[in-house]
Amino acid sequence: MKVLVVEDDEGLRRLLNLELTHYGYEVKTSGKGIDALRMYRDFCPDIVLLDILLPQLDGFELLVAFREIFPGAGIIILSVINDKESKLKAFRLGVDDYVTKPFDMEELLARIEALARRAFLHERVKNNERLSDISSRIEIDDKSRTLRSGEIEVRLSSLEFRIFKILYSNTGTVVEKDQIIAVLWGQERAPSESTIPVYIKYLREKLEPLKIKIETVRGVGYVLKVEG
Known part of the structure; x- marks a missing residue:
């Protein structure tokens, strides 16, 4: 996971860099609005920690620009500004979380971790009416929750389809x-603990005619593979 820290306080910037790097994040930092905008384009972060009071461009302006360039990143504002109007403005502009300074580092890290999980997947599972598989042979219809390949059609339940x-x-x-x-x-x-494994089993059976496999990586999770 890549994190971009946009903060004009050099001491806090260094502290966040140190903490996030320690927990395994790839981190880049910026203290100015224009530099942050360029860095956002080049770095393509998964998470952004964004101050509001910045030189050149403020956090609200950057928030709008970030969402236009690449809307998928999870963005958390870190600011001393604690009034209701500023918070509402930030959420209306598309921020994911708002943390006021001073903050507890452990709590911030927990918020980042939760957002990182969502940012990793959530933007990638937006509902589109129709998508084509990488191999250009599996057609997905979100409305009817069906998968098609030639004459083969498979219909999934709601939870099966979401997984x-x-x-x-x-x-x-x-x-x-x-x-x-x-x-x-x-x-x-x-x-229940068995919910995901049970639905993975159902999916495997239904996807077999389409030559789509779901492999289990023991102790970790699952990986989907499409045969050529």
């Missing part, structure tokens, strides 16, 4: 079980 879309949108990449749960139920846990 499939998560795996499909990350074809060839292992998706952790907890990441699937985060997209489907947010902060809540799955109805």
Whole structure:
């Protein structure tokens, strides 16, 4: 996961860089609006920590620009500004979370972790009316929850389809079980520990005629593969 820190306080910028790097994030930092805009284009971060009071361009202006350039990043505002109007403005412009300074580092890291899980998958599972598989032979119809390949048509239940879309949108990449749960139920846990494995079993059976495989990576998650 890549994190861009946009903060004009050099001390805080260094601290965030140190903490996030320690927890395994790839981090870049910027203290100015224009530099941050360029860095956002080049770095394509998964998460952005964004101050509001910045030189050149303020956080609100950057927020709008970021959403236009690449809307998929998760953005958390970190600011001393704590009034209702500013918070509402930020959320209306598309921020995902708003944390006021001073903040507890452990809590911020937990918020980043939760947002990172959603950012990794959520933007990739937007509902489109029709998508084509990488191989250009699997057609997906979101409205009817059907998959087609030539004369073969498979209809999925609502939960089967949502799980499939998560795996499909990350074809060839292992998706952790907890990441699937985060997209489907947010902060809540799955109805039971067996829910995901059971529905993966159903999906495997239904996808077999389409030559789509779901492999289990023991102790980690699942990976979807499409045969040529």
